[in-house]
Amino acid sequence: MSADADRLGLATLRRLPVECRPLLRPGTVPAGIVHLGVGAFHRAHQAVHTEAAVGAAGGDWGIIGVAPRSTAVVDALAAQDNLFSVTTLAAEGATTRVVGALAGVRHAAGDPAAVVRLLADPAIRVVTLTVTEKAYQLDPVTGALRADPDLVADLTTDRPPRTVPGLLVRGLLARAAADAGPVALVSCDNLPANGRRLRGLVTQALALARVPDGPAGWIDRQVSFPGTMVDRIVPASTPDTLDTARRALGVTDLAAVAAEPYSQWVVEDDFPGGRPAWERAGAVLTGDAGPWERLKLRTLNGVHSATAYLGALAGAETVAETLALPRLDGVLRRLVAEDVAASFTPPPGVSVPAYGEEVLARFANPAIRHRTLQIAMDGSQKLPQRVLHTIADLRAAGRPARWAALVVAAWLRFLLGHADDGRPLPLDDPLADRIRAALAAAPGTPAGVVDALFALREVFPADLAADDEVRADVTGWLTDLERHGVRATVAGAG
């Protein structure tokens, strides 16, 4: 128990304003879920939905939060008896509430064996993941597992696993050996067809590890991979986030997060070992999350990436600041209405342009400071499902993809490393070395840059890269962005 009288913890719960107290008291709900990636998004999303579900309908569904790498969050939560607060930032004001969904925390890099044991524990019947796109180590275009030396060592030696696929496969093998009962592995990351991708990861990793038919068959029969669509805007926490939490709670919370009011979760209902009554907490349980996932990835995340690259180039620090650039909202509306909406069939009853309007209103929330550079990270892992699938589907239907091409051009210009005012822009991407090498070998013209980067097969599939109309559109936009900058390009567009 936390002894610090000034710190959030079981001992200080009674001092919190009544409206800030958790629905569940940690320690009273036994663990049934392991969550990998106990970052801000998980704390403000699945943890909140799960606490509400258990509060409404009961069940042994406490969450053990596992941090794959960072010890900071594990240390902060452990010192707070696993309690943390979520501040909901609406334009009208903020409300803060402590969440009691976590039954424990572990640090995977520090004690991988403990995490493997947890995954093999029969009490654990659901494993959820928010580890970001790159941690799956899957080729964004094909879904093929990238077997780098770390992953190969995890799968072919008995050293303690260091990668997420390694940890999962070791855990599943231990579970099969103990015949510990069925489990659902639930990706809550923004990957396309995330359930199928995670199943593909496990299948490929088992093959690479040359796992015999016995345990491989057990895993095939006992493990499900429901797909999900997850949505809540949760910027990385800052000193401001901690100050706001402290003012509301009267004690310090070093694991505080802040998020927008909106939260959505669509989950395929395939849980062989049971699940919390998430439908009692606002989640939609469905047979196929695919249409929801495409809606969200192409509209919300596609427009988010567009905003991040255009905003970063224009020198805007946040998404809300970017939306205030003259005429930029008009361009984003045309991206949604003319390209995204024409590229796929949305869930029944959903209008893509209306959903797009709601997204723009959420992005404009003045209380949320979501940094463009945070969203701009890892573009090679994000662009395929957010923008390139839109382009591919439009082209397959014989349609143009002019606005989506602008997003690609903005990404390429971002990769060149300088904002419109000449300030350097960081390249934080698992393919950074490949991207730099491709650019260094290319002529500096817009067409040269397009040629060099369209040759990255992990990002641009061959069909798309060979499409002259797409190349011409992207080259045209890149020329405009280079000559005139984002402001003038946007003002002159459409």
Ligand code: CS2
């Ligand atoms: C964002 C997402 O960082 C990013 O790439 O687009 O994290 C986004 O905020 C969430 O998907 C919203 O649900």
